[in-house]
Amino acid sequence: MMGKSHALSGAVGWLGGCAGLVAAGHPVAPLSIVAGAAVASGFALLPDIDHPSSTVSRTLGPITRLISQGVSAGAAAFGKATCDHCERRPGQGGHRLVTHTVPFAILVFLLTALAGRYGGVTASIVIVGFAVWLATHSALRSHTRAEIVDALIPGQVRGKRARKFTAALGSIIAATAIAFAVHHFAEPGASWWWVGIAAGWGTLAHTLGDSITHWGSPLFWPARIRGCTWRTVGTPKWMRFRAGGPVERWLMVPGMALIGLGAAYLLLAPVARGYFG
Template sequence: MCRAASDVRRPPILGSMMGKSHALSGAVGWLGGCAGLVAAGHPVGPVAVVAGAVVSSGFALLPDIDHPGSTVSRTLGPVTRLISRSVSDAAGAFGKATCDHCDRRPGQGGHRLITHTVPFALAVFAIAALAGRVWGVTTSVVIVGFAVWLATHTALRPNTRAEIIDALIPGQVRGKRARKYAAALGSLVAAAVVALAVREVAEPGASWWWVGLAAGWGTLAHSLGDSLTHWGSPLFWPARIRGCTWRTVGTPRWMRFRAGGAVERWLVAPAMGLFGLGAAYLLLAPFARTYLG
């Protein structure tokens, strides 16, 4: 496969979009989808709008668990690095075993393989939807909490996360090491607070299968995002494209932008943010008006 000379300058993260852009794309896609449903005459409750956006943004970080340097792989230090390394090894071995045609870059390992496919997103959807349907609100708030926990690692700086703990036990977080642990703990606290809040406002007995939709969508949004940047994703595995089941696909090459570059930072991310804010306003303003009288 022909690679542009500019690809050599790729950062070590292997040309992944920034974690922030991935998380944003998940949430914005969810809000856009909800707005579309409302426009088509299907009401969407505020819990599904907000919790779904949160789940989508968190799960949009998940596929990069196959790369030890990604945001999601660094969330719990050595623990998540170990998980990431195992996933990467397994994905790499699976990739090798299922296609002898692959033209992968040296050092790619298991990155951008099985976790960056449509079937993987469908599996995440199926598992989460089933869990939400069978075990209802309890499982669902766990999924919401997990997503928030992931999202805080890209949405909040470590210092901000440590401040959460500092606010709870003032003056106790001293030294660099303590701040590191406090940052990890801060994410957990934020996740628990949001999860409990969702539980609090959730209608009793409501169906939660849509949590699976949000989780699956977020996972897919990640791989779609990667398809917009230079490397593309093997979205259509196990379909064989030009002899290879792991062939990366994406927008036409001239349309792809450099991961983490100016286009992403100053055009794609702000545009997504504006669209998301607009959709959130349209979706939530009516509820806010009723609530505030």
């Protein structure tokens, strides 16, 4: 799937999970709902760091492209070393290998959960800010982010280079604003290990999303499937669709958006009514 769809799936999955908990009689704090959705949305872009043309690989220009090229080359070498007869697409490199597996999602969960548990609100603010920074690159076009900055600082955005700079600044402003909001509403001494669940879910949501496209994902690596550790799996082939195609754009995205809006309303409307009277 494309970047926007991945980011949306992460947020919608988190909101749906929170709605399920509330329906089962387990209340979820508003901060956990909002911050968790932001983290899941941003981390749903992370697995594509193995693709030099992906959204996440363009967030810091040549810096993230260089990182992405290194991850892609390393993943390709690791894939060949561990299973040299796996079927690969021409020019695929290291895309949809180790970062598109359940073990990678578990690793992300463990690292972020430990950071939230032992780093407290400070580490969690960094995680939330990083996720929002990633998510804004997917949700908002660079032109839109530049326009937001231009509205805040009228007349200061001039030329193509300036627009690129202000587009990045727009993402930083959004990430900083959400991070400050988290800091303001966070309960002193509260444990933030749960950000690992949001980050891990977002990472897994990406891989699950790619598993319903034509090529699937090696979800269950390192388990051997028909003699191959990197065998891609997914839904039945007749249920799969082309990434970025009409099924994704006109069916999957609107459907996920409606589910997400419905879940957000059910979760946050009572809070808003209580807050505003």
